[in-house]
Each structure stands twice: as C-alpha cells, then as structure tokens.
Amino acid sequence: MTNILCIGAGYVGGSTMPVFASHCPEDRFVIVDINPARIAAWQSDQLPIYEPGLEEIVQQTRGKNLFFSTEVNRHIAEADIIFVSVNTPTKTFGHGAGRAADLQFWEKTARQIVENSTSSKIVVEKSTLPVRTAEAMERILNSNGKGLFFDVLSNPEFLAEGTAIRDMQNPDRVLVGGRETPSGRKAVEKLVELYARWVPRERIITTNLWSSELSKLVANAFLAQRISSINSISAVCEKTEADVSEVANAIGRDARIGSRFLQASVGFGGSCFKKDILNLVYLCEHYGLPEVARYWEQVVLMNEYQEARFASNMVASMFNTVAGKRIALFGAAFKAHTSDTRESPALAVCRALLEERAEIVITDPYALDNACEDLKDLGGRITYEIDPYAAAKNAHAIAILTEWPQYAQLDYERIYQSMTKPAFLFDGRNLLNHKKLYELGFNVYAIGKPALTRLVNQGIVAA
Numbered sequence: 001m002t003n004i005l006c007i008g009a010g011y012v013g014g015s016t017m018p019v020f021a022s023h024c025p026e027d028r029f030v031i032v033d034i035n036p037a038r039i040a041a042w043q044s045d046q047l048p049i050y051e052p053g054l055e056e057i058v059q060q061t062r063g064k065n066l067f068f069s070t071e072v073n074r075h076i077a078e079a080d081i082i083f084v085s086v087n088t089p090t091k092t093f094g095h096g097a098g099r100a101a102d103l104q105f106w107e108k109t110a111r112q113i114v115e116n117s118t119s120s121k122i123v124v125e126k127s128t129l130p131v132r133t134a135e136a137m138e139r140i141l142n143s144n145g146k147g148l149f150f151d152v153l154s155n156p157e158f159l160a161e162g163t164a165i166r167d168m169q170n171p172d173r174v175l176v177g178g179r180e181t182p183s184g185r186k187a188v189e190k191l192v193e194l195y196a197r198w199v200p201r202e203r204i205i206t207t208n209l210w211s212s213e214l215s216k217l218v219a220n221a222f223l224a225q226r227i228s229s230i231n232s233i234s235a236v237c238e239k240t241e242a243d244v245s246e247v248a249n250a251i252g253r254d255a256r257i258g259s260r261f262l263q264a265s266v267g268f269g270g271s272c273f274k275k276d277i278l279n280l281v282y283l284c285e286h287y288g289l290p291e292v293a294r295y296w297e298q299v300v301l302m303n304e305y306q307e308a309r310f311a312s313n314m315v316a317s318m319f320n321t322v323a324g325k326r327i328a329l330f331g332a333a334f335k336a337h338t339s340d341t342r343e344s345p346a347l348a349v350c351r352a353l354l355e356e357r358a359e360i361v362i363t364d365p366y367a368l369d370n371a372c373e374d375l376k377d378l379g380g381r382i383t384y385e386i387d388p389y390a391a392a393k394n395a396h397a398i399a400i401l402t403e404w405p406q407y408a409q410l411d412y413e414r415i416y417q418s419m420t421k422p423a424f425l426f427d428g429r430n431l432l433n434h435k436k437l438y439e440l441g442f443n444v445y446a447i448g449k450p451a452l453t454r455l456v457n458q459g460i461v462a463a
C-alpha cells in the first residue's frame, strides 16, 4: 500500500484524487486543506464544488481509501507521495504584481513538508507554476538537515472544469516531468505506474522538469489564443455581415486548424487562462524577451476588449442608455456545468452595466452563491433569482452569458410576453435559435453575426 497525500482540497485536488482512489483501491489517499469549512463540505453530502460525476465517485471511495482532513502535519508525516495542488493566484502586491504567480501558499507548503517529514518522499507539483519552480522546491526540501531526500516531479493538470471527471478518467495525455538521475527516473516511474492503472501507457508522456512546467503554461496560452483569435474575427464579422459560426466552421474543417475551441463568445473566463498567460508574460519579461511577452499579452487584452465590446454594444443597441432598465443576465458561471465564477465574463459584463446604472438581475442554476460572494462589494444593487422566467419578467433585455443547455430549452414566447417592449436579447454564447427569437418579436444581437433587429434608425418599425 502506498500512502498518497494531496495538499489542497480545491477543484484540482478534489476532483483528481477521488479518480485516483477509485482506480487504486489498495492505496490510501488523503486530501488535506487549511480551510476547515472546505474539508467539512467534502465530508458532507453537499460537496464544495459542482462537477458532473464527482458526487458518485466521492461516495464510492470516501471512508474506504479516500479521506479528507485538516490535519496537514500528521498526514505529511505518513505520506510516501505528496501531490501539491494549492492555489497559485496572480500576485496582487510588490514586484510582478498583476502578472507573476503568487507563490506564498506554495512555499509555505514546501516548508511544512520539510518540517513534518520523517522519511524521504516524492513531491509532485500539481499546481500550475512558473518554469523552474521545481528547482526552488528541491532546494527548500533537500536542505532539511535530517538526511532525508525528496524527489520533485512536475505533473501538471489539464482537466477542464465541468468535464473534470471525464477528463481525468480519459485524458488526452498525462505529463510527468522529472530529473534524469537514477532517483528521478525511479520517481517518474512510480507516478507513471499509478496513472497506468487506467491510462494507456502511450498517453503518458515523460519529459524533463522544465519542459513539463512550461508545457502547462503553453497549453493554456494556446487554448486561450484560439478563443481570442476567433473573438477578434467576430468583431470583423459584425462590421461586414459575415457570420463567425460559418467562418469558424469553414476554417475548422482544415485538419491542420481543427474545429475545437473556435466558439466565439463574450470572452473566456476561469481561474487559469488569464493567470497562466500573465505568468508566461512575466517569465518572458524576466528572461529578457519583451517581444514574446507582448505577443502573449495580446491574448488577454483581446479578451478584455471582447467583454467590454459586448457590454457597450448592449448599451448602444438600447438607445444609448440602460440607466434604470432591468436587465436579466442568464448565467454567472464562467462556462456551463460548473458553479465556478472566477474571472467569469458574466461578472465583467455585470459590472460594466452597473456602471451605466442598469438594474441587474442574475440567474444561474448552480453559480448564484459564488456570484453573490464575488459581487458583494456592490452591496444590494443586484438581484439574484434562480428561476430564469422570474428573472426575465419586466426586463428590457436578456443577456446569455453562460452556455447552460437549459437556456436553449426555455419557453421564449412566454418570456417575451412577460418582458418590457421593445425586448432585446443579447446572445453572448451564440446558444439560441436567433431566427426563431426574432420571429417571436425579440431584437436579437449575437456574437459575430448580423443583428436581427426590428429597430431602424432607432425608431420602432412594425414587424
């Protein structure tokens, strides 16, 4: 039996370890966190995160070979392998503020491992980190004065929220970076063996430490770059009556380009794309590569442009004022099938509309608590409503900001009847049937498509 510890019971720790536990029944997995409320939630029926399939797998493994605890020090001492999946947010202070990764939680963890270890261990970087962090980790861990030796591995996580369990069960690839020493190679093999219980060997890539650390940042930068690229084209489409979905389909059919991640939207969100690109930008600056830094920074700037463009198009379309108008935002999560609102474009649009003094009502099937927490600085200026029909009642406009499939199934005739006229619908996810909505009476504005509007020269024309 191997004792495996994961430090950090967030999205990554909380969704990867149960999958490990289900495939490795003879090993023992413990997930620890300094946040007692989070651990209590993991031990309850109300898990702290919503992920399809997660509840079932936690129920199967919890109490058998998967345990949650706040006793970080005790479990460090018992562990053979330690995954570290603590948060590595963007620094908000001092040198590198707004770009560099804040490694304070990371370093605290490293020191805690040294202090509480009584045996040599394998320490696995699961968090996303700047390149060469493993070197700093090795130095902290191996200056322990107790004669212990720690092998540091990089095993970045590529799962996406909303499909975390599926991605973990059936990953495109698993990446393990390690030192090319006998001990390093042995440690890599140990981790590869764990994954090989369910992942075909040919999908497990082993590299040196720095390639592994860098590949994680680069994977996210390339994915986000595709979204910013198609979003930049959506702005061109709106000026030229080209349709961005048709363009995406036409280019995506070229096997060299591929069709995935070409869905134009109000913008990308999530806790990682922006953070990891800014981290890459900072690294490029650090290594004296300003041209490379500016190249990648543009991906983030284009995303901010897209969010701002969406909100200002709303205001411009609604006779240049939304002051006092009720606007229903459909969706707060940064994407469908998650309750996560971190860096959600929905919140950016909400803030921009509040600046214009709109009356905002937000609806979302899973993310209202998180949205409320994120927007708490705005006090009572927003209404939260679980029922989309109630949210839309008397509204001047609806904005679709998360692509929840249930929003495509709503009775838009009923919604239209309950709204203030003229009724506007802004589809920030190109989710709905725009022609049908137009026929119902809506003025429809989508991303990168010609507007379907009954308003000519800002005067209302009979349908």
Ligand code: NAD
Pocket: 007, 008, 009, 010, 011, 012, 013, 032, 033, 034, 035, 038, 072, 085, 086, 087, 088, 105, 108, 109, 126, 127, 128, 129, 157, 158, 159, 160, 161, 271, 272
């Ligand atoms: P998270 O904020 O949801 O969870 C991190 C947890 O670590 C928190 O619960 C926090 O309390 C805990 N923690 C911090 N310091 C600790 C300490 N010293 N001891 C014990 N617990 C501690 O973060 P997350 O979304 O799980 O992301 C973790 C890392 O994984 C980040 O580096 C992120 O970039 C990366 N990542 C995230 C995703 C994702 O989809 N969320 C995907 C791939 C990689």
Ligand code: UGA
Pocket: 128, 157, 158, 159, 160, 161, 162, 220, 223, 227, 260, 261, 262, 263, 264, 265, 266, 267, 268, 269, 270, 271, 272, 273, 334, 335, 336
């Ligand atoms: C992303 C990556 O896809 C994961 O591989 C990675 O592990 C993770 O970041 C991470 O490092 O945290 P995630 O942010 O959970 O995963 O979700 P994505 O599916 O990548 O979506 C990110 C954002 O892009 C969402 O707001 C989504 O709506 C948007 N998006 C995605 C688009 O606007 N268009 C698309 O075509 C695809």
